[in-house]
Amino acid sequence: MTPTLTLSRLTKRFGGMEALKAVSLSLEPGKRAALLGHNGAGKSTLMKIVLGLIPFDGGEVSVCGAAPGSPSARAQVAYLPENVAFHPALTGEEQLRHYLALRGESPRQAMELLGRVGLAHAAQRRIGTYSKGMRQRVGLAQTLIGRPRLLVLDEPTSGLDPVSRRDFYDLLDGLAAEGTAILLSSHVLTEVEARTDSILILSGGQLVAEGTLAALRARAALPVAFSVFPAPGHEASLAAAFPEAAADADGHLRLSCTQAEKLPLIARIAALGDHVADLDVVPPSLEDIYSHFSRRDGQ
Numbered sequence: 001m002t003p004t005l006t007l008s009r010l011t012k013r014f015g016g017m018e019a020l021k022a023v024s025l026s027l028e029p030g031k032r033a034a035l036l037g038h039n040g041a042g043k044s045t046l047m048k049i050v051l052g053l054i055p056f057d058g059g060e061v062s063v064c065g066a067a068p069g070s071p072s073a074r075a076q077v078a079y080l081p082e083n084v085a086f087h088p089a090l091t092g093e094e095q096l097r098h099y100l101a102l103r104g105e106s107p108r109q110a111m112e113l114l115g116r117v118g119l120a121h122a123a124q125r126r127i128g129t130y131s132k133g134m135r136q137r138v139g140l141a142q143t144l145i146g147r148p149r150l151l152v153l154d155e156p157t158s159g160l161d162p163v164s165r166r167d168f169y170d171l172l173d174g175l176a177a178e179g180t181a182i183l184l185s186s187h188v189l190t191e192v193e194a195r196t197d198s199i200l201i202l203s204g205g206q207l208v209a210e211g212t213l214a215a216l217r218a219r220a221a222l223p224v225a226f227s228v229f230p231a232p233g234h235e236a237s238l239a240a241a242f243p244e245a246a247a248d249a250d251g252h253l254r255l256s257c258t259q260a261e262k263l264p265l266i267a268r269i270a271a272l273g274d275h276v277a278d279l280d281v282v283p284p285s286l287e288d289i290y291s292h293f294s295r296r297d298g299q
């Protein structure tokens, strides 16, 4: 499949500072990639280059088969900034009609677009009365004008409550299922973990990790944590069986091991039979994996 977005050894300098250092990545149609990184890691710079807003110094960028910023690329890419600002006195429908007219599209599509993002019921209300989640939906409706093949979303769920976040990702899932490629930045690692296909970690302008969460987890080889819950009356025998474990205030035993030691440890626990009431195996979280990769550059 031809990727929707390809960066090949992309380099960007601001004066003497290298904001992006030979970054290579590709994003296929229908895939959702999360761009993670500390403040100043280069996420916005990368997005601005993809959108054709700023030039780059080295490497190659292909956006839907065209140069970034070219008329062909611009027609196929849409952008949602972190803080979307709309005219508070306009209704949702009026705002969408305005954007459609600016893009040379029929304003009659406004209601269909608002319907797609679940805002048909509020189309006649002034945007000034919308919640933050509703305004983000107006922003998403605006990005859908012209059926873009690539969506670039800068922290699209920042400031949204958990339910609005989930709803927003549901909308993105639907767009991805139709073949739209989605590149989004986020600082909320839990939602990224569950709702994207691949993770890109930028650190100091370098792409230090790229892949599915499972692949990054395997590469990071971080310890796996275990919580073992003794059956009533077997607390002492369990503690004796696992002298390396730490017991918490509730008498649960905490253990950790490498990925390779996981199955032998589970076998040791299972051998204790009904002395064990329950067992939780907690793999490293995305936060652990993110810290592992982004710290490698000393950030």
Ligand SMILES: Nc1ncnc2c1ncn2[C@@H]1O[C@H](COP(=O)(O)OP(=O)(O)OP(=O)(O)O)[C@@H](O)[C@H]1O
Residues within 6 Å of the ligand: 014, 019, 037, 038, 039, 040, 041, 042, 043, 044, 045, 046
């Ligand atoms: N126009 C500019 N002139 C000079 N330096 C810049 C410019 N734009 C960005 N930088 C620098 O490039 C580096 C990357 O910045 P960028 O805004 O891409 O980071 P980011 O990952 O988006 O950070 P944040 O999460 O804070 O938005 C930073 O060191 C920043 O100071």
